[in-house]
Amino acid sequence: xxxxxxxxxxxxxxxxxxxxxxxxxxxxxxxxxxxxxxxxxxxxxxxxxxxxxxxxxxxxxxxxxxxxxxxxxxxxxxxxxxxxxx
Amino acid sequence: xxxxxxxxxxxxxxxxxxxxxxxxxxxxxxxxxxxxxxxxxxxxxxxxxxxxxxxxxxxxxxxxxxxxxxxxxxxxxxxxxxxxxxxxxxxxxxxxxxxxxxxxxxxxxxxxxxxxxxxxxxxxxxxxxxxxxxxxxxxxxxxxxxxxxxxxxxxxxxxxxxxxxxxxxxxxxxxxxxxxxxxxxxxxxxxxxxxxxxxxxxxxxxxxxxxxxxxxxxxxxxxxxxxxxxxxxxxxxxxxxxxxxxxxxxxxxxxxxxxxxxxxxxxxxxxxxxxxxxxxxxxxxxxxxxxxxxxxxxxxxxxxxxxxxxxxxxxxxxxxxxxxxxxxxxxxxxxxxxxxxxxxxxxxxxxxxxxxxxxxxxxxxxxxxxxxxxxxxxxxxxxxxxxxxxxxxxxxxxxxxxxxxxxxxxxxxxxxxxxxxxxxxxxxxxxxxxxxxxxxxxxxxxxxxxxxxxxxxxxxxxxxxxxxxxxxxxxxxxxxxxxxxxxxxxxxxxxxxxx
Numbered sequence: 372x373x374x375x376x377x378x379x380x381x382x383x384x385x386x387x388x389x390x391x392x393x394x395x396x397x398x399x400x401x402x403x404x405x406x407x408x409x410x411x412x413x414x415x416x417x418x419x420x421x422x423x424x425x426x427x428x429x430x431x432x433x434x435x436x437x438x439x440x441x442x443x444x445x446x447x448x449x450x451x452x453x454x455x456x457x
Numbered sequence: 458x459x460x461x462x463x464x465x466x467x468x469x470x471x472x473x474x475x476x477x478x479x480x481x482x483x484x485x486x487x488x489x490x491x492x493x494x495x496x497x498x499x500x501x502x503x504x505x506x507x508x509x510x511x512x513x514x515x516x517x518x519x520x521x522x523x524x525x526x527x528x529x530x531x532x533x534x535x536x537x538x539x540x541x542x543x544x545x546x547x548x549x550x551x552x553x554x555x556x557x558x559x560x561x562x563x564x565x566x567x568x569x570x571x572x573x574x575x576x577x578x579x580x581x582x583x584x585x586x587x588x589x590x591x592x593x594x595x596x597x598x599x600x601x602x603x604x605x606x607x608x609x610x611x612x613x614x615x616x617x618x619x620x621x622x623x624x625x626x627x628x629x630x631x632x633x634x635x636x637x638x639x640x641x642x643x644x645x646x647x648x649x650x651x652x653x654x655x656x657x658x659x660x661x662x663x664x665x666x667x668x669x670x671x672x673x674x675x676x677x678x679x680x681x682x683x684x685x686x687x688x689x690x691x692x693x694x695x696x697x698x699x700x701x702x703x704x705x706x707x708x709x710x711x712x713x714x715x716x717x718x719x720x721x722x723x724x725x726x727x728x729x730x731x732x733x734x735x736x737x738x739x740x741x742x743x744x745x746x747x748x749x750x751x752x753x754x755x756x757x758x759x760x761x762x763x764x765x766x767x768x769x770x771x772x773x774x775x776x777x778x779x780x781x782x783x784x785x786x787x788x789x790x791x792x793x794x795x796x797x798x799x800x801x802x803x804x805x806x807x808x809x810x811x812x813x814x815x816x817x818x819x820x821x822x823x824x825x826x827x828x829x830x831x832x833x834x835x836x837x838x839x840x841x842x843x844x845x846x847x848x849x850x851x852x853x854x855x856x857x858x859x860x861x862x863x864x865x866x867x868x869x870x871x872x873x874x875x876x877x878x879x880x881x882x883x884x885x886x887x888x889x890x891x892x893x894x895x896x897x898x899x900x901x902x903x904x905x906x907x908x909x910x911x912x913x914x915x916x917x918x919x920x921x922x923x924x925x926x927x928x929x930x931x932x933x934x935x936x937x938x939x940x941x942x943x944x945x946x947x948x949x950x951x952x953x954x955x956x
Contacts, residue, residue: 392629392630396631401716415619416622417626418625420905428584440511
């Protein structure tokens with residue numbers, strides 16, 4: 372089974388899935404907290420428009436989980452707030 | 458910053474968006490002998506309607522979830538074969554982040570030189586984005602639309618998705634987002650979302666806010682399109698087969714849970730969309746889909762200065778002529794950006810857009826005179842159908858009463874309905890003024906998710922189509938890297954996908 376890591380723990384994926392699809396398939400609905408109220412967020416629009424599903428990919432913050440394809444070697448991280456202004 | 462220019466890379470036509478309209482425009486332009494660049498932010502051809510897992514992936518392609526895949530395969534086949542011949546450059550994972558129309562010498566006259574599109578290449582992954590420039594003699598905008606969500610208490614809980622989000626997970630990733638799913642809102646799009654999830658084993662309930670008796674007024678339009686009736690009958694049969702209840706004049710008026718959605722409140726609506734007192738009931742759910750029609754993705758059209766008009770569903774859309782030409786010389790538009798009407802209309806508009814370009818270049822038509830007459834007939838019928846659909850599925854007037862002051866309206870900046878209402882009480886009118894007072898619409902999504910709700914709470918206001926000169930966030934590093942990379946020629950053989 373192929374997997375990437377979220378905060379160091381393996382998340383399985385089917386090649387061709389986005390990080391977001393793999394996370395939802397694994398039963399995970401959130402991986403970010405909001406800047407002001409610290410509320411949990413995951414996928415909302417699923418097509419790259421809403422920017423709710425942000426996470427860190429190989430150290431780069433603010434990546435949309437619904438847009439980044441999962442690959443075996445990715446180190447993915449949950450995110451608090453937004454690391455960078457748009 | 459000097460962005461990269463494709464060497465000898467001025468294409469006859471750049472098509473922005475590889476959904477039904479863009480695919481059709483690209484295929485017809487290629488069949489007419491033109492060179493084409495087909496740009497899409499997604500990984501695969503097909504857009505949202507024909508969303509597929511990437512080629513060669515192990516994800517279930519979900520052919521049973523799709524409609525009219527024969528058309529998709531034919532159009533995509535034409536485009537891919539031309540890409541192998543070096544006449545078409547496929548640019549998946551590329552987002553046109555801005556474009557600048559060259560000034561025309563006189564009003565309505567063609568400007569000198571090609572139209573430059575500025576692309577952000579995300580195909581190499583996070584941290585490796587690059588910018589490049591694509592020069593095109595003609596541009597066809599086929600940027601599609603996204604779900605129109607409306608807020609309700611708890612809609613920002615994880616596990617609440619747009620209806621399109623549920624569909625994208627299912628069609629693109631083979632993932633069923635929940636096992637007990639409530640899909641609510643209005644419009645025929647809720648039905649394929651529900652039947653798709655049910656076909657993958659979920660227990661699904663649909664809440665349709667409107668009453669199908671409104672359809673009586675649009676029946677004439679539907680009768681002109683037997684295919685639509687067959688499609689509707691197909692959904693009806695699938696709903697029965699999978700035991701999916703469709704609750705008419707009902708809405709999801711709250712979602713409950715702490716860290717994720719656990720249940721929803723479903724309420725019966727009166728004629729104006731208000732909640733019928735005492736009708737609330739709680740239903741367990743681990744996923745919710747919400748959708749109130751679609752909003753056309755107009756960023757590039759607005760940036761390039763194309764005239765807009767009011768559409769049948771209340772959206773502002775791009776004004777086009779009988780060849781899908783916009784008010785900007787050299788710029789055409791097709792599909793949902795010209796009025797939300799579905800994939801079959803989009804394909805035909807894409808076809809007309811490419812035919813218009815061929816005509817402007819003095820080239821023979823691919824479709825032929827009789828074929829074009831049939832296409833125009835179909836376009837007229839589909840537009841009538843879309844108008845009837847919009848009439849039958851409006852956003853209910855009373856929806857703002859479901860939203861208490863604590864409900865988040867702007868998800869990015871975490872602005873609640875109470876703040877918006879206070880701004881309105883203080884005299885703010887329209888989306889723009891509310892944005893200035895509350896920050897609603899200033900975050901990552903640039904108001905794409907909250908603008909319909911703010912407009913509902915604050916009234917229409919002036920010039921309500923947002924101007925977004927930068928259509929997607931561009932890393933500064935990508936701009937800096939833009940000039941160091943080797944240029945590419947259009948005739949370079951495969952794999953030309955990698956720019």
